[in-house]
Amino acid sequence: MSYASKSIYAALPRTQRGQPLVLGGDPKGKNFLYTNGNSVIIRNIENPSIADVYTEHSCQVNVAKYSPSGFYIASGDQSGKIRIWDTVNKEHILKNEFHPIGGPIKDIAWSPDNQRMVVVGEGRERFGHVFMSETGTSVGEISGQSKPINSCDFRPSRPFRLITGSEDNTVAVFEGPPFKFKMTKQEHTRFVQAVRYSPSGNLFASAGFDGKVYLYDGASSDLVGEVGAPAHSGGVYGVAWSPDGKQLLTASGDKTAKLWDVETRQVVSQFVLGSTVDDQQVSCLWQGNYLLTVSLRGFINYLDVNDPNKPLRIVKGHNKPITALTLSEDRTTMYTASHDGNVTNWNAETGENDRVEGTGHGNQINGMRVCEGTLYTCGIDDSLKQIDLEGNTYKPEHLKLASQPRGMDILKEENIVVVGSVNEITVSKDNQKLSALKVDYEPSSVSCSPRGHVAVGGNMDNKVHIYELKDNKLEPLTELSHLGPVIDVAYSPNDKYLVASDGHRKVVLYSTEDYKLANNKEWGFHNARVNCVAWSPDSELVASGSLDTSIIIWHVEKPTKHIVIKNAHAQNQVTRLAWVDNTTLVSVGQDCNTKLWTITPF
Template identity: 20%
Template sequence: MDGARLGELPYLQELEGVSSCDISPDGKFLAAGLVNGNISIYDTATWTRIQKFQGHQGRITSLAYSPNSQQLLSGSDDKTARLWNSETGSIDFVLEGHSDKVGAVAFSPTGQQVATASDDTSVRLWDPQTGAAVHVLADNIVRVIGIAYSPEGNTIASTGRDETIRIFDTLTGLPVLKSCKDGDWILCLTYSHDGRRIATGSLLGRLQLWEATATTLEPGREWEAHAFPITSVTFSPDGRWIASSSDDHTVKLSDSRSGLLVSTFINHVSFVSCVRFSPNGSYIATASYDKTLRLWESGVTSVAFSPCGRWLASGSIDKTVRIWDTRSGAAGHVLIGHTGAVQNVAFSPDGRWIASVCKKGIIVLWESGTGELKAEKTIDISPAARNVVAFKSGCLQVTSCHGDGNIRLWDIDQQLQGFRYILKQDQKSYRFAFSSCGQWVATTHSNCVRLWRLPSPDQDQEALPLQNQDCVSVIEGFTSNVEDVAWNPTKLEFATASYEGSIRAWRVVDDNDGLGRVSVRLLWSFGPAPLFTSGAVLNDVVGLSPINRKVLEQRGATGSSPAN
C-alpha cells in the first residue's frame, strides 16, 4: 500500500478537528472530542461510529471514561464539564461552577470522584453519582492545564503555567506536595501505573520523569522528545513505554526508563492533540486537528543490548526487528522477514548476530552489521506458545524454547536446519536464561523456577538432553507466573520477576558435601506489599495483590471471594 508505514492501522475520518480522545477501560469504545463540541463514539470491534453525543457549546478539550466504562466525562471551552451515560448517550449531569474554559478532566481510579481543571486557576472535585461539587482546590495561582489522579485515587496532581506540580489530598482537598520550578511550562502529566513516577510534557517539547512518594516529589530523567509543545503524555499499561503527542504533528514512543526513542508515528498533518494506549497496550489511538484519529500498533515486545552496549535491538508486534544507536537514539536497520509479531530478540556474545523469534514460531538469524537475513527456521508450535531465543553462553549457538519447557540448540553453521535438545521437561515454561559461565540454566514456570546444571563443554556434544530428574533445584513459593529470569554477569546469582508483583534475588551455593550438590538461597525480595490483619473477615475486597489474596483465602479471612 503506497505510503503506509509499519505499525499503522486504518484511520478514522471526522468532519471537524479532533481535539481529544479516550478509550474505555473495557476496550470496547473509542471516544473522540471535536472542536464543534460534539463527541463521536466508535465501536473498536468494527471501528465504525455508533453514537454522537451533543450538548456542549464549545470545543471538547478533554475526555475520560469511568473505570467501569459506564460513564464518560467531558470538558469544554464552554466552561462546563458533562457526565454522559456511555451506553445511551444521555447526560447524567452538567458540572457547572468554573468561570473559564475547562481544559482538563479526570476520573478517579475508584470511580467515586471526578476532577475538572480550568483556566480560572482552580481544580474542582465532584461526586459522579450526584453531580455535586466536593472540593475546590484553589492553591494554584495560574491557569491549570493538566491533572492526573494517582493509581489509588487518594491524591491528584495538577500543573499549569507556573512550572510547578502540585499534589492534593482528594479526601480533604488540601495541598500535600509541591515540586520545585521546572524552568518550563508543564502542559500535561500522568502517573505511572505503580504510582511511583509522574511523567510530564512541556512547552519546549521536553519529557521528564519525577520520582513520587508520599512525602517527596523529586525530578528525574529529562530528555528532548519533540520540537514543539507536548500536548499529551501517557504510560503503557505495563509501564515500559511513554507515548507523547505534540504540536509538531508527531507521536513518539520512548523507553520509560532510559528515555530512548523507540518509535515515531508521523502520518498526522496537523497538531496532534491527544494520545492514548488501549487497555491491553496492543495499540495507540491519536487525535489530531487534521480531522482524523489514527490507530497504531504499539507493542514493542522485547529489547536486547549488544555486548559492547552501543546498539539496542527491539522486536515489535509490527513483525520487525529494529536496531538503535544507544548514543544518539538514532534508528538504524529495520530487519524485515517475520510473518508474525516478534516475541523475543537476542545478540550473540560477539555481537555479530541477532536472533529473533515471532509468534508463528519462526526463528530468524540476522547479521547485525548489515541487517541481512542469514537463516530462518519454522517450528510447529501452539499458537498460544511463548517463544524465547538466547545464545548459549560462551559460544555462538542459538537456543530456543517454545512454551513446552524444552530447550533446543541450533547449529548456526547448518543455517538453523539441525537442532538437538539440551533440556526436555514436562512443565511448560515462560522464560529461560543461561548463567554467564555457561554451566547453569534457569527456567521459569507458573509457580516456580527450576535450576539445571549443564554438561561441561568437553561433554556437551555427546550429552543426552537433561530430563526432569536432572533438575538440581526447584524454587517455590510464588503465587503466580514467574515471568522472567536474569543472571548476574559476574556472580552465580539470578533474579526473578513474578506476575504476583515480586522481584527476588537468589544465590546458588555449593553444599560442600563432596557430591556436587547445591542449594539456592534467597538474597532479597521486593514486593508485593505486606498485608497485616488480625481477627478480621473481609468481604468484597478490591485492590489486593495475588499473594495477599491467597493469604486471606488460606487464613479463612474472606467471607466471599476477594475481587481483583
C-alpha cells in the first residue's frame, strides 16, 4: 500500500479580538499567507481551495512574509524565533533560523534587496531588531518607543527608512543603514496598529485604534494629512496600498473596509461586511486585482470594487480545532464541526464550502451523522440538534439530553438515533426520547450495526459494551475487555467486523458473529492513544488516527501489512477520519485543517 496527499482544505486565519492580523502577499501575485497555531498557510489567491501548509515551528506562529524576490518566506513565532525557508521546494527547506527578540513577534518586513530584515513585537529587552537575512548580523537598533511594537515596514526605495507603530501611540522613524532612531510621530491618541509604505516609497500610512489614518512623506516623514476625519468609527486594524499607490484600503473594527483616494484623502467606496462583533475586520491585503479583508471570525472576504454591497467571494472554514466529521449518504459532501460549535459543509471534490446557518450548539460538537436529508449533531450543551441539509440551517426543535454527549450513531433503517452521554445512553426518534439506559461507566463513542447491535466504548472501565436494540430498548449482549480506555468503535459496512481503538495504543478487530478477535489481530503500531477509526466502504481497510499525529491504514485480509502517514496533521493530533471512497481518506485534526489522502491498496 502507498499514500499521497490529495488536497488540503486549509484552516482559516486564527484571529484574536483587539489584535491586528498580518496577511502576507506573494510578490509574484499568485499566493497569500497567514498563520494559524503552529502552521503557516499558503493559499492560491485565484483558487483558495489550493493550499500548502508549513508546520516546522514548535510554538504559535504570528506572522509570515514573502521576501521581495518571492523565493523565501520568513515566519516569526511566539517565542521570538524567525525561520527563513524556501518557497520553491515542496519540503520548504530551512535556510536560516534566528532569535532576534525574546518574546512574541508581531510583524516582519524585508528590505527591497532581500538582504535586511526588521522584526518587531513584545521582547523582554527590546521591541524590535534589524539584521542581515543571510547572517543574522545586527544592522541597527530599534529604540525610542516604550511599549510593544505592532507593525513595521521598510521603505521600498533609497534612501532606506524604517517605520514602526507602537502601543505607546507613536510612529517611530529610523534612518540607515545602520538604522538609527530619527524621530517619533505623535498624531495618534491610541495604539498604532499598522504602518505601511506606498509601493514607490513616496508616502507612508499609519492606522490606529483611534479610528484615524494619517499619511506622511516617505523621505522626510513630514505629516501630509489625515485620511477622512476620522477614517472609521472603530479602530483601524490594517492598511494596504494599491499597486499604483493612488488608493488605500483600510480595515476596521467598525465592521467596514474603505477605499480611499490618496490625493484627495476622500472615501471612494465603503464595504459594509456585517453587523455582529464577529464581522469586525482585522486585516486587509491588496494584491494585483484582489482586495482581501479578514473578519474576526476568520472569514476571508474578496471585495468587489464595482459592487461594495456584496463581496465577490467569502472563504469559510474553521480556525478552531475540528472535533467531528461525517459524510453525506452519497459521500460527495463532507461535514466538519469545530471546538467552537461551527459546522461547515465541503464539496469533497472541489473544496467549495459553506457554513451552516442558524442557532447551533454554541460550543464543542462531539458527534455528527447524516440520515435522510438531515444532519444530526450532539454538543456539550447537552442537546441533540438537527440541520436541514437542503436549507443549510439548524432546525428550531432539539432534544435535551440528561448529560454531556460523547458520541452518537444512527440505525438508518428506522432512523433511530443512539447517543452515549456521560451517564446514560439515549435512544430517540424525531426528537422524541424512546428510552434511556443508565450506565455506571462513561461512554466515549457509539456505533450501530444494520442488524440492531449497538457497540458503546467505555472510557472509564476499559470495555466495549455490546447491546441489542429490542422494542426501542437496549439490552446488554456482551462486554469486550481492553487494557486501556476504549476511545472509538466502528462496525464495518458489511457488518462482519467491529473495530475498537483504545488509550493503550491498540486497534482491535472483532468478528461480529461471536465478538471474538478476528484474525487473532490486535494492531499496535501507534505510540499514543488512538482517537478514531474508520472503515473503507468495501470493509477491507481500517484507518486509525492518533494522538501521536499519525494515521495508519490496516488491511483486514492481510493483517500483517499496514502503512503509516506520519505527522498527518503536523505536530497535532488526528481527531476524526472518514472514507470518501475505497481509495480516498479524509482526516481532520487539532490543526483545524481538513486533508484528503489517496490510498493505493496492495
